[in-house]
Amino acid sequence: MTATLSVDSLGAISVVSEQIGIDPQVVEDLVVANRILFNQGVVDAFGHVSVRHPGRGDRFLLSRNMAPGLVCAEDLLEFDMNAVAVQSDPPRQFLERFIHSEIYKARPEVMAVVHSHSPTVVPFTVSKSTPLRAVCHMCGFIGTQVPLFEISDEFGDGTDLLIRSAAMGASLARSLGQSDLVMMRGHGSTVVARGIREAVYRAVYTEVNASTQLRAVQLGEPHYLSDAEAKTAAKVMDSETQRPWGLWKAKALGL
Numbered sequence: 001m002t003a004t005l006s007v008d009s010l011g012a013i014s015v016v017s018e019q020i021g022i023d024p025q026v027v028e029d030l031v032v033a034n035r036i037l038f039n040q041g042v043v044d045a046f047g048h049v050s051v052r053h054p055g056r057g058d059r060f061l062l063s064r065n066m067a068p069g070l071v072c073a074e075d076l077l078e079f080d081m082n083a084v085a086v087q088s089d090p091p092r093q094f095l096e097r098f099i100h101s102e103i104y105k106a107r108p109e110v111m112a113v114v115h116s117h118s119p120t121v122v123p124f125t126v127s128k129s130t131p132l133r134a135v136c137h138m139c140g141f142i143g144t145q146v147p148l149f150e151i152s153d154e155f156g157d158g159t160d161l162l163i164r165s166a167a168m169g170a171s172l173a174r175s176l177g178q179s180d181l182v183m184m185r186g187h188g189s190t191v192v193a194r195g196i197r198e199a200v201y202r203a204v205y206t207e208v209n210a211s212t213q214l215r216a217v218q219l220g221e222p223h224y225l226s227d228a229e230a231k232t233a234a235k236v237m238d239s240e241t242q243r244p245w246g247l248w249k250a251k252a253l254g255l
């Protein structure tokens with residue numbers, strides 16, 4: 001028999017929201033975002049999602065070091081902009097938490113960040129001839145030129161490709177620039193948005209675009225979205241993130 005999950009399985013949302021001084025809805029959304037990203041195949045045992053503290057721009061919330069599919073409210077930690085957990089004696093944290101802190105520092109309007117190694121995106125981070133670009137209207141936010149973070153440019157040969165320090169996070173944030181998505185060679189990608197639901201939408205559809213593009217190139221040279229089409233489509237889809245969120249949440253929680 002398969003265990004049925006429900007909203008009750010998300011943990012002590014009200015207790016945690018009171019401790020951090022944050023709207024319970026934000027806590028619930030961050031826990032649900034972790035579950036959705038796992039359920040949709042964007043993250044496996046690795047990868048993470050964070051949200052900027054809505055009331056304190058110099059803080060963000062991210063789970064402790066664990067598989068996203070198992071995150072409950074009690075697993076969320078509050079970090080400062082140096083990626084230091086603010087609570088005393090915190091549990092083990094993600095090595096790559098600097099991805100989040102340095103992007104929040106560099107991009108004041110960014111409210112949520114997803115970092116993943118989603119399986120169809122990784123091939124595009126290593127292809128020398130076919131970069132990821134928007135192939136359909138759902139993926140307009142990807143645009144026509146996605147920046148690629150090349151870790152060896154600043155950190156030389158022989159890294160493990162992980163973002164292990166503030167300096168590496170800052171370098172990644174510079175590669176991201178004003179884009180919503182940055183590819184990370186031989187590693188994965190990081191996507192940013194103005195809210196958790198939008199960030200989850202973009203993370204899921206980055207993988208969808210990669211998978212669609214991979215099939216399209218097998219048929220020959222694809223006709224990609226133009227710059228203008230990508231911009232128009234992105235604007236429309238940004239206001240449509242509630243529909244997939246409701247569906248993905250129900251699916252992830254077995255409702």
Ligand code: MN
Nearest residue numbers: 096116187188
């Ligand atoms: Mn990673």
